[in-house]
Amino acid sequence: MPDIQELYRRYGGLVLRRVRRFYASEEANDVVHEVFCRAIEKQDTFRGESSAGTWLFRLTTRYCLNRLRDQKRRRELLDAQGDLGWWAPSTDTANQERVAMTRELWAELDEELALVGIYYHVDGMSQAEIAEVLAVSRRTVGNRLEALETLLRARVQR
Amino acid sequence: MSPLTRDGHLSDLGMELYALGELVPAAHSEAEAHLQACGACQGRRAAMDTIELPTAPEAAAPAQPPRLAVVPGGGAPKPAPAPEAGRRTRWWPAVVGTLALAAGALSMLLQPKPGAEYQLRGEGLTLEVYRDSEAGVEALGVGATVQAGDHLGFRLASAEPGHVLVFGVDARGVAWPAWPPGEAAHAVAVEAGPARALDAAVMLDDATGDERVLAVRCPDGFDFAAVAAHVGTEGPPSGLDPACAWVEVRLPRAAP
Numbered sequence: 001m002p003d004i005q006e007l008y009r010r011y012g013g014l015v016l017r018r019v020r021r022f023y024a025s026e027e028a029n030d031v032v033h034e035v036f037c038r039a040i041e042k043q044d045t046f047r048g049e050s051s052a053g054t055w056l057f058r059l060t061t062r063y064c065l066n067r068l069r070d071q072k073r074r075r076e077l078l079d080a081q082g083d084l085g086w087w088a089p090s091t092d093t094a095n096q097e098r099v100a101m102t103r104e105l106w107a108e109l110d111e112e113l114a115l116v117g118i119y120y121h122v123d124g125m126s127q128a129e130i131a132e133v134l135a136v137s138r139r140t141v142g143n144r145l146e147a148l149e150t151l152l153r154a155r156v157q158r
Numbered sequence: 159m160s161p162l163t164r165d166g167h168l169s170d171l172g173m174e175l176y177a178l179g180e181l182v183p184a185a186h187s188e189a190e191a192h193l194q195a196c197g198a199c200q201g202r203r204a205a206m207d208t209i210e211l212p213t214a215p216e217a218a219a220p221a222q223p224p225r226l227a228v229v230p231g232g233g234a235p236k237p238a239p240a241p242e243a244g245r246r247t248r249w250w251p252a253v254v255g256t257l258a259l260a261a262g263a264l265s266m267l268l269q270p271k272p273g274a275e276y277q278l279r280g281e282g283l284t285l286e287v288y289r290d291s292e293a294g295v296e297a298l299g300v301g302a303t304v305q306a307g308d309h310l311g312f313r314l315a316s317a318e319p320g321h322v323l324v325f326g327v328d329a330r331g332v333a334w335p336a337w338p339p340g341e342a343a344h345a346v347a348v349e350a351g352p353a354r355a356l357d358a359a360v361m362l363d364d365a366t367g368d369e370r371v372l373a374v375r376c377p378d379g380f381d382f383a384a385v386a387a388h389v390g391t392e393g394p395p396s397g398l399d400p401a402c403a404w405v406e407v408r409l410p411r412a413a414p
Contacts, residue, residue, distance in 0.1 A: 016209060032212060
């Protein structure tokens, strides 16, 4: 794994663009720094099974999600930005209803289910791509999506 | 692994890995073929090159205290305009609420009409621009001029549902986000309905030349970055989907 300056030169844009899906630009720069610090801490988890870009994309998504899941942070966000722009799907054919419900549930969901929900409903990724990003099998992705659907359906019936 | 989303566009990750040259050859070819054929993804790809990275972590400068300025007519200090030329400051005021209320009471409702002040394509998209000042809230009608420090607010009516983004373009053809605020803004899904105040406003900087404020409504979602990469000094962003409607309000700068 290269040093932080080299990582930053090559992957700074990727990380910043990903962070901006979760945070407004004024806060995004700080989060980018935090992500790179985390990347250095976690560099031993990079085993070359995917590209470094994929590894950083996953690490950034997980970091942003967990930062948002912090209860205090969540409260601040909901107060200050009731409309979280990052839940807008990157493409329009994503299931808007599922996006809205995932948004409602994101703080309650298991981290892995929340990540699958973001990749599938918000990013519009295919199951194969999600499997590669999460370094799990397609079957695992399918199972998690099914579990997420079950939760969302239960929510609707509540 | 295909780098395409379920609806056939390049995924965010696929786009990043393509730009980095980290896709496997088959996926790279697939991404390249899609990019050649898809205007929306070409716009996303072009917008990637416009992003401005913060200073690298180890070389980060010490934090500076925020610059504050007193906004005329306001009780509390408001953020000063960003130092870089051509940028507009997000304006965080309680005045937004005031503006919305006052705007509702205004008897003059601007209707877009072809001519020097308004241009539009598509039915049923109306953009109104208001200025808040010590004198109160005024709708900027035909012949109105603007100047640095003006606080502008917006109202929008759409006769059709769609995704809407409101943005400005300065005389150099540089776009600035208005609603929703922020360079990372995504178009907001709106329902058909009467005019409503938008929860965002801007303070004009001291750039020279006329300002234009545009609202674009498209059937599908889109980002400010994609719009910013395609604006010019006249008219809507180039390559705009024919299914999109747009309206433009031109705001001449007052003579110094």
